[in-house]
Amino acid sequence: MDFSNPKLLFFSPLLAIVLHELVLRRVEVDHLAIPIIVTTWFAYAILAFQADLVTASLVAASFWVPLWLYIGAYRTIFHPLRNYPGPFFARISKWWVVKQNWDTNLHFHRAQQRLQKEYGDYVRTGPRELTIFDVDAIPALLGSQSKASKGPLFDILETSLHLNRDKQFHRQRRRIWDNAFKATLSDYAVKIDEFTAQLLTRLRDQAGSPVPLLETMTFFSYDVMADLAFGKPFGFIKGEQSDVAASILKAMTGSLAAFGLLQHVSWFMNTLEKATFFLGPMKEWSNWSVSQMQKRMAVKDAKSDLVSHLIANTSNDNAGRALLYGESRLIVSAGGETTSTALTFIFMHLATHPKYIYALRKEFRANEALYSCQRPLPLIDAIINESMRMWPSVFFPSQRITPPEGLTVQGHFIPGDMIVQIPPFALHRDPRHFVRPEEFVPERWLDRPELVLRKEAFIPFATGPYNCAGKGLAMMELRSVVSRVVNEFDVKVLEGFDEREYWEGIKDHFTAGAPRVDVRFVGVNE
Structure with a gap:
């Protein structure tokens, strides 16, 4: 030729x-x-x-x-989305979002708020993507009867309950997870309180010295999740972690900034995921998690817990074992990262609003005889809810794909095979949904219900069939740590701390990227 x-x-x-x-x-x-x-x-x-x-x-x-x-x-x-408003270059390429991430120093959650103000509730933020700020769109896009399916970001290398796009598979697997949590959550409450006791010992040993808050909460949450997934913790809280465990944690937390920069470019993230899964630091995490799950699967007459239920309801073949390996990594990484940031933000809110520490302590002590981290109490749950309203652990709006025939949402026709997403941060900060949305006001969940205008806009654990399977576990961890820590300690920021600078320093790492700051846990007299 x-x-x-x-x-x-x-x-x-x-x-x-x-x-x-x-x-x-x-x-x-x-x-x-x-x-x-x-x-x-x-x-x-x-x-x-x-x-x-x-x-x-x-x-x-x-x-x-x-x-x-x-x-x-x-x-x-x-393009079928040509009539929807949005930035010009967002129409051409998703790399526009990467530039926004870069220009805002990973504060795209704030950029989304500005997009809403400029363009309205339905904004074209990619060649085939709409970002939707309309709370009334939630049932059609995220609800149990929604015809939309998961987006391409969920189509990465391995399969797990979360990382798959097959509705039938998810429905069947989610039933197994829900039954497992229902059967084991009460027993695991004791285990959570044991880890909280280890955390209290660590804080007592600090004797009021400056403590790296995010790091300490990360140690707690990853220990709990590793124990849940593999039957034994990493050993971070006690300072007994292995070099491999330390390397794994560093790799997972150290990659978040890069993930935050590129998270909106699905094809690039899928490519990067495949490359780093076989090469680089994440390979060590993959190999270690496989070895730990193999040991867990080999245990005869293992205690009844979440993973034993998953093992019992998973085929013992290559596909089944690969599913268990993927789900063990899901438990540790997803549960560990989100809980650590949630705890960090709660303690920072308490440190800057100390009146709630005293009120929480009073509530805990009044109910101590009947204490259980499974048991909701009004003030602790209100503080948790308000902190997660202001700073949800996951900033990334869960992607959905419209069905081939398209969807009509609140009078807006969205053609088929388009990516749609509802960002929780913007939803939680919308004055149409919450009065004084930029203020930390736990009373809105107690005796000031008039401050909550649209409760359905509150989705820190997502909603619908793909909502967080571990919500109950997460709430138990948050109640256990916050209640028992404030029972013994006041939480104080260090001299020179700038509250505004701290909150403005939170970055979009897919999850919420908390700034590193030291606080002091100062013991109180009984």
Whole structure:
């Protein structure tokens, strides 16, 4: 074949247009990035070998440049979402969001609020993406009867309850998780209080010295989750962690900033996930979790707990074992990270609003004889709710894909196969939903119900069939730690602490990225 033939340079742009019309417009390619990249470079290498680099580059340019121009024209002028308002460059590429993340120093949750003010409740934030700030859209998009399915960010390497897009699989697996929690949560309350006791010992040993708050809460939450997943903790609270455990925690928490920067570009995240899962620091986490789960599966007559129920209801074959490995990592990483930030924010709110410490202490002591971290108490639950309203542990709006026939949401028709998302941070801070939304007012959940205008806008654990399976466990952890710590300690910020700077320093890492700050836990007299 004569690669220098001008006909080839004419054929390439034609092929690009055909590819877009017959494939790219009709097939979700987010999970196909690696095959596309490999195929492209392979074709370029063959062309360069058969002809020369100049010819190969000309042919590649005659394909890619028209393709990019055609895609740009389609997305801005002819796309089904063309009539929805939004920033111009967001129509062309999701890399616009990456730039916003970079420009705002990972404060895209605040950028979303500005988008709402400028463009309204339905904003085009990507080539085929709508960000929706309308609380009345929640049932249609996230509710139990919603026809929408999970978005491409959930389509990564491994399968678990959370990381899959198969509705039937999720429904069946979620039933197993719910039954397991129902059967074991009461027994695990004792275990949570044991870890809280270890945390109290650690704080007593600090004797009022400055304590790195986020790190300390991370040690607690990851120990609890490792024990839940593998039957034994990492040993962080007692300072008995292995070098491997320390390396794993560093890898997981250290990668959050990069994840926060790129989280909205699904195809890139899927590619990065696959690469780091087989190479780099996350490989150690993968290998270690597999070894721990294998040990857990080998235990005869194991105690009845969450994982024993999962093992008993999972096929003992390659697919079943891979599912258990993935879910063990889900338990530790998802549960550990979200609980640690929730605890951190609660204690920072208490440290800056000390009147609630005294009130909490009074409530705890009045109910101490009947204490159980499973048992809701008005003030502790109100403080937890208010802290999570202001700072939900997960900032990322859970992606959904509209069904092929499309959806009509509050009079807005959204075409089929579009990504839709509702950001919880913006929802929680909307004055249409909460009076004085920027203020920490736990009373809104107690005796000031008039401060909650739309309770359905409060979704810190998500909502619908994909809501957090571990909500009950998380609430037990939060009640146990906060109630018992404030029973023994006042929480004090250090001299020179700038409250406004702290809250403005929280970043969007998919989860909420709490700034590192020291506080003092000062013992109180009985």
